Amino acid sequence: MVYKINLEKKKEFESFYFRQGVKLFFPILISVAIFMGVRMGFILTDGFETIRPFDIYIVLFSCLFLFIIFFISAFIGTKIASSKLEIWELSIRENYAILKNSIAVVAINFADLKKYKENADSITFYFRGIRRFYINWNCFHDSENLKAELENIAHRIGTFKRETVSVETPKTSVKFKSKFKWIFYIILAMGLIIKIVVKFL
Numbered sequence: 001m002v003y004k005i006n007l008e009k010k011k012e013f014e015s016f017y018f019r020q021g022v023k024l025f026f027p028i029l030i031s032v033a034i035f036m037g038v039r040m041g042f043i044l045t046d047g048f049e050t051i052r053p054f055d056i057y058i059v060l061f062s063c064l065f066l067f068i069i070f071f072i073s074a075f076i077g078t079k080i081a082s083s084k085l086e087i088w089e090l091s092i093r094e095n096y097a098i099l100k101n102s103i104a105v106v107a108i109n110f111a112d113l114k115k116y117k118e119n120a121d122s123i124t125f126y127f128r129g130i131r132r133f134y135i136n137w138n139c140f141h142d143s144e145n146l147k148a149e150l151e152n153i154a155h156r157i158g159t160f161k162r163e164t165v166s167v168e169t170p171k172t173s174v175k176f177k178s179k180f181k182w183i184f185y186i187i188l189a190m191g192l193i194i195k196i197v198v199k200f201l
Helices: 007-044 053-081 143-155 178-199
Strands: 002-004 089-092 096-100 105-109 115-118 122-126 132-136
Touching: 007 053, 007 132, 089 143, 115 143, 122 143
Parallel strands: none
Antiparallel strands: 002 089, 089 096, 096 105, 115 122, 122 132
16 A cells, blocks of 8 residues: 655654654764764873863864764755655555655565564664664554554564565655755864864864
């Protein structure tokens, strides 16, 4: 069966996918920030022999800058994904599903699913590694039927057959709006400034 996005649920869609993206990548970001902070601290302070307050500020500012970039990127990614919601379409077949959106066409083989977690309005399917497939059924038309189908898939994990799925690349293109271009240029400029400051310390 094919399910279309409910365009009236755009705000709910954006909020859900932003939170899911943050939950997926935030632990990785924490690890990167810790590694980057220790590494920068080691370089700036000659192996921690002499620690200056300014060095600590540089490390903390760099880590903070990394978090700012992460949240801005997650926000921009969510906005791009929701820019053409009318294209979003979830097609559920016997052994696989195809999710069409404005960025890509994604095929999900149910045979690859390892486990699931269900919340009040959504379900998350887990693959091997960090890959996840999450759907908020409230954001689609015929949400009750979609919920039932997703729960049925969840309860049948481990019983599906693998099928070769061919998907077509969408012909639509998403362009950055002018405000997103300015945000990108500001982030780029801040990165260059940090690089110059660190270089001349």
